[in-house]
Amino acid sequence: MVILTLNCGSSSAKYQVYDWDAKDVLAVGVVERIGLEYSTIEHQALGKDEYKTQFSSPTHKEAIELIISILQDKQYGVIDDISKIGAVGHRVLHGGEKFKKSTLVTDEILKSLKELVTLGPLHMPANIMGIEAARKVMPNVPHAIVMDTAWHQTMPPASYMYAVPYEWYEKYNVRRYGFHGTSFLYTAKRASVLLGKAPRDTNVIICHIGNGASICAVKNGICVDTSMGLTPLEGLVMGSRSGDLDPAILPYIMNLTGVTSQEIDTLLNKKSGLIGLCGRSDRRDVQAAAQAGDAKAQLGVDLECHRLKKYIGAYMAEIGKVDAIVFTAGVGEMGGHIRWCSCSGLENLGVKLDKKKNEIAHCRNAEFEISTDDSPVKVFVIPTDEELVMTEDAYALMAGTYDVHTNFHY
Amino acid sequence: MVILTLNCGSSSAKYQVYDWDAKDVLAVGVVERIGLEYSTIEHQALGKDEYKTQFSSPTHKEAIELIISILQDKQYGVIDDISKIGAVGHRVLHGGEKFKKSTLVTDEILKSLKELVTLGPLHMPANIMGIEAARKVMPNVPHAIVMDTAWHQTMPPASYMYAVPYEWYEKYNVRRYGFHGTSFLYTAKRASVLLGKAPRDTNVIICHIGNGASICAVKNGICVDTSMGLTPLEGLVMGSRSGDLDPAILPYIMNLTGVTSQEIDTLLNKKSGLIGLCGRSDRRDVQAAAQAGDAKAQLGVDLECHRLKKYIGAYMAEIGKVDAIVFTAGVGEMGGHIRWCSCSGLENLGVKLDKKKNEIAHCRNAEFEISTDDSPVKVFVIPTDEELVMTEDAYALMAGTYDVHTNFHY
Ligand SMILES: Nc1ncnc2c1ncn2[C@@H]1O[C@H](COP(=O)(O)OP(=O)(O)O)[C@@H](O)[C@H]1O
Numbered sequence: 026m027v028i029l030t031l032n033c034g035s036s037s038a039k040y041q042v043y044d045w046d047a048k049d050v051l052a053v054g055v056v057e058r059i060g061l062e063y064s065t066i067e068h069q070a071l072g073k074d075e076y077k078t079q080f081s082s083p084t085h086k087e088a089i090e091l092i093i094s095i096l097q098d099k100q101y102g103v104i105d106d107i108s109k110i111g112a113v114g115h116r117v118l119h120g121g122e123k124f125k126k127s128t129l130v131t132d133e134i135l136k137s138l139k140e141l142v143t144l145g146p147l148h149m150p151a152n153i154m155g156i157e158a159a160r161k162v163m164p165n166v167p168h169a170i171v172m173d174t175a176w177h178q179t180m181p182p183a184s185y186m187y188a189v190p191y192e193w194y195e196k197y198n199v200r201r202y203g204f205h206g207t208s209f210l211y212t213a214k215r216a217s218v219l220l221g222k223a224p225r226d227t228n229v230i231i232c233h234i235g236n237g238a239s240i241c242a243v244k245n246g247i248c249v250d251t252s253m254g255l256t257p258l259e260g261l262v263m264g265s266r267s268g269d270l271d272p273a274i275l276p277y278i279m280n281l282t283g284v285t286s287q288e289i290d291t292l293l294n295k296k297s298g299l300i301g302l303c304g305r306s307d308r309r310d311v312q313a314a315a316q317a318g319d320a321k322a323q324l325g326v327d328l329e330c331h332r333l334k335k336y337i338g339a340y341m342a343e344i345g346k347v348d349a350i351v352f353t354a355g356v357g358e359m360g361g362h363i364r365w366c367s368c369s370g371l372e373n374l375g376v377k378l379d380k381k382k383n384e385i386a387h388c389r390n391a392e393f394e395i396s397t398d399d400s401p402v403k404v405f406v407i408p409t410d411e412e413l414v415m416t417e418d419a420y421a422l423m424a425g426t427y428d429v430h431t432n433f434h435y
Numbered sequence: 436m437v438i439l440t441l442n443c444g445s446s447s448a449k450y451q452v453y454d455w456d457a458k459d460v461l462a463v464g465v466v467e468r469i470g471l472e473y474s475t476i477e478h479q480a481l482g483k484d485e486y487k488t489q490f491s492s493p494t495h496k497e498a499i500e501l502i503i504s505i506l507q508d509k510q511y512g513v514i515d516d517i518s519k520i521g522a523v524g525h526r527v528l529h530g531g532e533k534f535k536k537s538t539l540v541t542d543e544i545l546k547s548l549k550e551l552v553t554l555g556p557l558h559m560p561a562n563i564m565g566i567e568a569a570r571k572v573m574p575n576v577p578h579a580i581v582m583d584t585a586w587h588q589t590m591p592p593a594s595y596m597y598a599v600p601y602e603w604y605e606k607y608n609v610r611r612y613g614f615h616g617t618s619f620l621y622t623a624k625r626a627s628v629l630l631g632k633a634p635r636d637t638n639v640i641i642c643h644i645g646n647g648a649s650i651c652a653v654k655n656g657i658c659v660d661t662s663m664g665l666t667p668l669e670g671l672v673m674g675s676r677s678g679d680l681d682p683a684i685l686p687y688i689m690n691l692t693g694v695t696s697q698e699i700d701t702l703l704n705k706k707s708g709l710i711g712l713c714g715r716s717d718r719r720d721v722q723a724a725a726q727a728g729d730a731k732a733q734l735g736v737d738l739e740c741h742r743l744k745k746y747i748g749a750y751m752a753e754i755g756k757v758d759a760i761v762f763t764a765g766v767g768e769m770g771g772h773i774r775w776c777s778c779s780g781l782e783n784l785g786v787k788l789d790k791k792k793n794e795i796a797h798c799r800n801a802e803f804e805i806s807t808d809d810s811p812v813k814v815f816v817i818p819t820d821e822e823l824v825m826t827e828d829a830y831a832l833m834a835g836t837y838d839v840h841t842n843f844h845y
């Protein structure tokens with residue numbers, strides 16, 4: 026049996042096929058340009074040639090039909106029959122307060138998701154379209170949804186409430202939700218294993234730093250705080266997002282420049298962060314420019330690390346006794362200089378990085394301990410695996426073995 | 436000789452008269468309702484009856500004239516002649532990047548202040564009116580300005596820059612400025628004395644918690660970071676201000692409710708913080724309500740302490756090795772429960788509060804050490820004295836002995 030996972034964006038659909046019995050990824054791929062004059066697919070099956078083509082996909086339905094047909098293709102496929110698909114796992118951005126864990130899709134669940142569109146106006150419509158299209162194409166297979174926010178639903182009110190008019194929470198659901206939940210769940214569990222501790226005894230701070238970046242405080246195995254908020258804009262300095270700032274900057278700039286609230290939202294999400302500071306967002310480019318003497322790129326590196334360090338300290342204070350700091354996602358796994366800058370100077374708080382081990386940790390498929398042997402707080406690099414969480418959740422929901430995530434391990 | 440200090444708000448003027456030779460406060464008072472149909476003055480001279488009256492003060496000029504005349508009054512006054520006033524110190528909200536220290540007022544300096552009005556549209560016009568009026572009333576006395584922001588001008592770019600489009604900094608001066616500078620300067624110096632260290636060797640975190648609240652990281656005697664930003668809205672949970680939040684909440688709420696950018700600015704400054712959460716802002720009321728079982732008041736206390744604890748941790752990470760945490764201003768000096776909640780659980784980071792000492796520290800004119808004897812990080816309660824800093828700066832500028840603040844001590 027295989028498990029298919031789907032991650033539908035507004036014009037794209039990423040997928041992975043996982044062989045449940047062999048515990049192996051059989052194929053990955055992506056359809057892009059959905060809804061445009063032509064669409065593209067890139068498909069890669071284990072041990073086979075890559076397959077690329079253009080086709081017509083006015084909606085997510087045609088995209089998913091093509092994916093299913095390529096999966097059964099003689100030359101490029103990985104299953105001989107659609108009935109081999111045991112379950113489908115769908116990534117969903119926002120579960121609001123309603124979804125505290127993954128769940129099987131029903132008509133009622135879809136209705137609930139639609140009520141959450143305001144909370145994720147850019148992603149939720151595409152997520153929902155993907156689910157609806159996939160259910161049409163595979164009506165007899167259980168579909169599961171895995172939310173980026175669910176992991177964070179264990180936060181206490183002091184972490185998730187904002188000090189704004191209380192009715193904003195009651196009427197408009199304004200609160201901290203947090204994102205990157207599947208990544209935090211996976212890496213928290215892996216950190217428990219590396220520490221040789223039960224999840225419920227594990228206190229870690231996890232830095233998920235990719236294009237988007239957020240950080241999570243995990244106490245006794247569950248999330249107690251995270252840096253992204255109502256939306257993925259808050260918190261760390263990111264590729265193109267500002268992260269934290271004085272909220273009064275928005276009316277100040279709107280007043281001086283005449284931009285609308287939608288425009289400033291876009292500026293803060295797409296033209297800020299490292300892009301806003303130095304015109305680049307890929308950390309390799311930023312770092313190279315900084316090393317070549319570009320002062321704005323250096324400012325970008327400094328700001329990113331400064332913010333990260335502040336959050337690490339904040340979460341150490343919140344958690345009280347931290348076992349380990351974990352770095353994950355593209356920058357966390359590959360960006361040794363950012364790990365170094367953000368952890369240096371924390372020796373008094375028990376964090377001692379090993380310079381050499383940190384330099385060596387530079388790949389996306391192996392786990393590393395990069396702290397010194399005598400560091401009271403361990404530092405790990407753990408490649409994230411969000412697809413695996415989606416796969417396991419979809420399987421467990423289908424098989425009836427799904428449990429609260431605190432009982433899982435990886 | 437006496438030094439007069441003036442703090443002019445849009446419809447008020449607070450003042451203090453300080454006897455330079457006796458090192459003592461001679462009188463304090465406040466004019467309110469300036470510009471309304473009638474104005475009021477409350478004046479209290481050392482060892483004399485309080486004087487209150489109503490009078491007409493269409494502008495700050497009449498207010499300052501009345502202050503000067505009462506100061507010379509036979510019954511309520513404290514000086515026999517205006518020539519006894521050696522210098523006047525004016526509190527000014529915003530010094531932008533231009534003012535890194537206090538300075539004597541000239542026509543050119545006034546012009547520079549006027550260029551900074553956009554950065555403090557609510558306070559700066561009143562501050563400037565007060566200076567102009569006082570110069571008219573006392574043309575032969577040196578006037579000095581003392582800015583809330585100047586102390587923070589030593590911050591490094593990683594602390595003061597936001598990850599927003601770079602041109603917002605160049606064109607619109609968007610950066611972190613910080614406020615409460617005179618309070619931080621004074622308490623940082625006093626902390627050095629209590630620690631028995633030279634200011635330049637002193638690393639402290641200072642929590643100024645009054646109606647407005649901000650926190651400052653001091654490394655080697657100078658400010659390296661602070662929680663208020665472009666405006667006094669950012670950072671801690673305050674009486675009526677939100678402090679930190681996901682910036683995307685502003686366009687989200689504007690979009691859903693139709694409020695304008697000015698309206699949301701007002702909501703976040705006046706109807707948020709503790710007021711927004713539980714309808715009260717005086718911490719005595721909030722605490723009493725929480726103890727009486729009001730869940731929203733308890734949420735307010737929890738949020739305020741949670742935010743404070745996060746900042747303490749963040750600044751510990753930033754500073755590396757902290758000598759002491761200092762609490763000051765109304766809540767910092769009087770609010771033992773808030774000090775307790777925000778410092779408890781920090782034992783692993785070296786902060787151990789003494790429960791009893793913390794309870795005893797409950798007054799506005801004595802300094803306390805409230806940490807345990809073996810606490811690696813000391814915790815102090817230090818009553819702030821912003822008027823003293825204004826007085827000393829005004830005197831030193833007049834006398835030509837003014838120096839960079841890092842060379843001062845109190
Ligand atoms: N060698 C490297 N050093 C630093 N950063 C890297 C390196 N390789 C990749 N990255 C960063 O990883 C980012 C992508 O992270 P990833 O987690 O894959 O992305 P996403 O957030 O889109 O899922 C890239 O934008 C790049 O900045």
Ligand SMILES: Nc1ncnc2c1ncn2[C@@H]1O[C@H](COP(=O)(O)OP(=O)(O)O)[C@@H](O)[C@H]1O
Pocket residue numbers: 644645646647674716717718719764765766769770771
């Ligand atoms: N006993 C007390 N316990 C807790 N908070 C107190 C107590 N007394 C005064 N306060 C707080 O101090 C605040 C005023 O602080 P202060 O620094 O004097 O004000 P401001 O910020 O206006 O200068 C009040 O709003 C009140 O919340």
